[in-house]
Amino acid sequence: MKDALPMAPLHPHAHPEGGQACPDENLLTNQRDTIAEWLKGMGQRLFAGRVDLLSTPFPVKMFEPRSYLEKLADPWGVEPRLLKEAASTPDAARRMALVMAHFIAGIHVAFEKWQKPFNPILGETWQAKLEPEEITIAMEQISHHPPISAFYMEGQGACA
Known part of the structure; x- marks a missing residue:
């Protein structure tokens, strides 16, 4: 097929099940810790009756x-x-x-x-x-x- 576009190689971090895997374990650990911290803060706001997801700040560390x-x-x-x-x-x-x-x-x-x-x-x-x-x-x-x-x-x- 003359007009077909050339196939590109897979990305080096392509995941076998699709998508892309993050190779940076330090970054993943930081993100997990930050999300846990954010969820803790959300829980505190929930129990205090101050839950507004649209105005809840996302941690700058992310x-x-x-x-x-x-x-x-x-x-x-x-x-x-x-x-x-x-x-x-x-x-x-x-x-x-x-x-x-x-x-x-x-x-x-x-x-x-x-x-x-x-x-x-x-x-x-x-x-x-x-x-x-x-x-x-x-x-x-x-x-x-x-x-x-x-x-x-x-x-x-x-x-x-």
Whole structure:
């Protein structure tokens, strides 16, 4: 089949039953301890009659030191050749397949740190240059509820 996309190798941390295994035991231990601490606090609030899950804070120890917008861009530098091919493909269906393959191919990168990013603030912006492809990306949080992030990519092979 001439138009088939090439198969990518499995991620080194692919779990045999599906998904991705976290190889960092220290991080898992820290997360388990933090969740236990959070549950203890929830129990105390429950017995005190102060349970509001929407305003219950999540322990900062669980977060990575970046915002959601930064983490959102992580997967986009994984397979830039697919974007370059999409930019030069006249067939719209193939171009869409290549763009989707680009985004799907990088999803595993978003979970490498195994930590939750900080929620973006409405109007927050972030921009970066993906090297060595020289693709510039600009992002903005345009809605809080529901959470919607807008992005624009520009450069050789970028599909904005």
